[in-house]
Amino acid sequence: MKMRLFAIPSLLAAGFLPANAQALPTKPTLGGDLGKTKSLFDIFKLDHLYTLAGHSSHSSHSSHSSHSSHRSSTGGYSYIPPAPSESAPLYSAPSTPAPTYQAPAIAPVPAPLKTLPGNAYKFKEIVQEVQFALLAFGYYSGEIDGEMNPELRAGLLRMQADYSLKVTGTITPETLTALRIEAR
Amino acid sequence: MIPLRIKVEANADRPFVVRLRSFEANAWEQRSEALNPFDAALERVGPEGADYVGEGGPIRVLGIDPFKVDGDVLLVNPRRGTADRLIRSASQHNTFLITERCDQVCLMCSQPPKKHHVDLFPYFETAALLAPEGATIGISGGEPTLFKAQLFRFLQSVLEARPDLSFHVLTNGQHFEEADRDAMGHIDRGRVVWGIPLYSHNPGVHDEIVGKAGAHARLLENLALMCRLGAQVELRTVLMRPNADGLLGLARFIASTLPFIRTWAVMQMENIGYGRMNWKTLFYDSSEGFDVVGRSIDLVRSRGIDAWLYNFPLCTLPEGYRHLAPATISDWKRAYREECNGCSLKARCGGFFEWHPPNHGYSNLGAIQ
Numbered sequence: 339m340k341m342r343l344f345a346i347p348s349l350l351a352a353g354f355l356p357a358n359a360q361a362l363p364t365k366p367t368l369g370g371d372l373g374k375t376k377s378l379f380d381i382f383k384l385d386h387l388y389t390l391a392g393h394s395s396h397s398s399h400s401s402h403s404s405h406s407s408h409r410s411s412t413g414g415y416s417y418i419p420p421a422p423s424e425s426a427p428l429y430s431a432p433s434t435p436a437p438t439y440q441a442p443a444i445a446p447v448p449a450p451l452k453t454l455p456g457n458a459y460k461f462k463e464i465v466q467e468v469q470f471a472l473l474a475f476g477y478y479s480g481e482i483d484g485e486m487n488p489e490l491r492a493g494l495l496r497m498q499a500d501y502s503l504k505v506t507g508t509i510t511p512e513t514l515t516a517l518r519i520e521a522r
Numbered sequence: 523m524i525p526l527r528i529k530v531e532a533n534a535d536r537p538f539v540v541r542l543r544s545f546e547a548n549a550w551e552q553r554s555e556a557l558n559p560f561d562a563a564l565e566r567v568g569p570e571g572a573d574y575v576g577e578g579g580p581i582r583v584l585g586i587d588p589f590k591v592d593g594d595v596l597l598v599n600p601r602r603g604t605a606d607r608l609i610r611s612a613s614q615h616n617t618f619l620i621t622e623r624c625d626q627v628c629l630m631c632s633q634p635p636k637k638h639h640v641d642l643f644p645y646f647e648t649a650a651l652l653a654p655e656g657a658t659i660g661i662s663g664g665e666p667t668l669f670k671a672q673l674f675r676f677l678q679s680v681l682e683a684r685p686d687l688s689f690h691v692l693t694n695g696q697h698f699e700e701a702d703r704d705a706m707g708h709i710d711r712g713r714v715v716w717g718i719p720l721y722s723h724n725p726g727v728h729d730e731i732v733g734k735a736g737a738h739a740r741l742l743e744n745l746a747l748m749c750r751l752g753a754q755v756e757l758r759t760v761l762m763r764p765n766a767d768g769l770l771g772l773a774r775f776i777a778s779t780l781p782f783i784r785t786w787a788v789m790q791m792e793n794i795g796y797g798r799m800n801w802k803t804l805f806y807d808s809s810e811g812f813d814v815v816g817r818s819i820d821l822v823r824s825r826g827i828d829a830w831l832y833n834f835p836l837c838t839l840p841e842g843y844r845h846l847a848p849a850t851i852s853d854w855k856r857a858y859r860e861e862c863n864g865c866s867l868k869a870r871c872g873g874f875f876e877w878h879p880p881n882h883g884y885s886n887l888g889a890i891q
């Protein structure tokens with residue numbers, strides 16, 4: 339946390355380094371005046387156009403006992419009805435009892451997937467910037483093609499761990515901020 | 523080739539429908555919207571797979587990057603650890619396979635019928651309601667109208683719930699009846715196109731191709747019924763040696779007797795299923811003998827009826843007909859050949875079916891500069 343008090347490395351100020359993770363929290367835990375003054379990091383922090391809504395944890399809905407909206411079909415696309423011998427699920431359940439996926443017991447309602455014009459293009463552009471940034475910091479050595487790939491995912495995981503960000507392997511707003519990429 | 527089935531781990535005891543949402547990069551703002559109960563949001567991606575969490579719990583997708591399946595609607599079969607991508611959000615070629623049963627056995631069938639049938643309509647309905655805005659969903663088989671009661675109900679309810687969606691239904695047209703008037707009347711006819719095959723004006727030729735006596739007569743009756751119902755019909759004629767000579771006769775028949783159709787589609791064969799088995803006797807090289815095709819198309823178009831060429835690689839067509847050949851081969855089974863390298867028309871060409879044989883096909887093809 340003390341790192342935050344020191345001047346921003348000039349490279350960082352010039353936008354050439356990912357912001358140190360310690361620089362990111364907006365609520366310092368130290369007492370005194372420090373908490374009230376806006377840090378340089380807050381001032382320089384990128385404003386992404388969006389706000390990230392808190393992601394609530396999901397309960398496993400154990401109360402939903404059945405899947406009443408779906409009728410009795412057990413098959414699927416060319417599914418073979420389970421033979422008696424394969425009545426047990428094919429994949430082995432983890433040793434710690436995992437929460438079960440319980441499909442919603444409600445009737446489906448219309449929920450069109452909104453595709454915003456230019457979104458896919460914009461996404462590619464951002465991926466390209468992330469690829470370039472990770473390449474610059476030695477977390478990636480693949481193509482700069484705007485496409486997500488396993489190496490880029492691995493690079494994100496390592497970079498997020500190194501900078502104490504939430505390790506997701508995905509392009510989160512805090513990752514973009516750390517890499518000084520604006521999603522506009 | 524784009525995979526239509528992917529690996530999914532989910533600890534559930536029966537199949538379920540789920541829509542995957544990534545919310546990465548520029549899509550974070552959408553995350554603040556309330557998620558649909560059928561949505562699962564991406565939490566983490568690593569070498570072990572992509573973890574999603576929805577209201578129903580966690581699922582894991584393996585072997586494909588989340589950005590490729592973002593917005594896709596899956597039918598997960600937890601027992602087998604697989605999922606069918608019922609709707610691929612980035613594709614214009616989503617088709618629900620209603621059944622593999624069929625009452626015709628067409629010589630060039632690309633999807634030979636099977637007896638086994640499982641009713642998936644509830645899943646299809648759930649999936650359709652989660653489709654991207656403005657999508658057109660294909661309905662195919664087998665013969666979907668073997669289950670016409672469910673089909674009509676499905677179309678009616680989805681079209682009512684989603685005024686932005688439309689459907690393209692492939693059917694042999696054998697099973698419509700006067701008694702369906704009521705059920706079909708409840709389906710918004712402006713948003714359903716019925717793709718119905720007619721191979722010849724000659725009953726003998728048509729019946730032989732579809733492997734069913736009396737099919738031609740029944741079909742003409744039902745086309746008349748479709749006309750009275752105001753249904754949009756896309757008449758489909760696969761071009762083959764047995765019917766190529768009669769194509770002009772069929773064109774005249776369409777112009778005189780079936781002018782109410784919305785589109786006539788002359789189609790090239792697909793080298794798979796029975797089509798592969800019978801390729802040598804059926805494939806008609808339209809790059810050599812295009813004359814009869816061109817004249818037939820011209821005749822029908824001259825009567826103000828729309829006519830198109832489906833599944834024809836652009837280089838196999840005379841220049842003046844290329845604008846009538848949209849890229850109809852579905853993205854997931856489309857391939858380009860070595861000869862396509864450097865072709866100036868590649869971007870708007872449907873290419874070849876993935877399984878088109880390299881050596882016995884069109885005699886004239888190649889990159890167009």
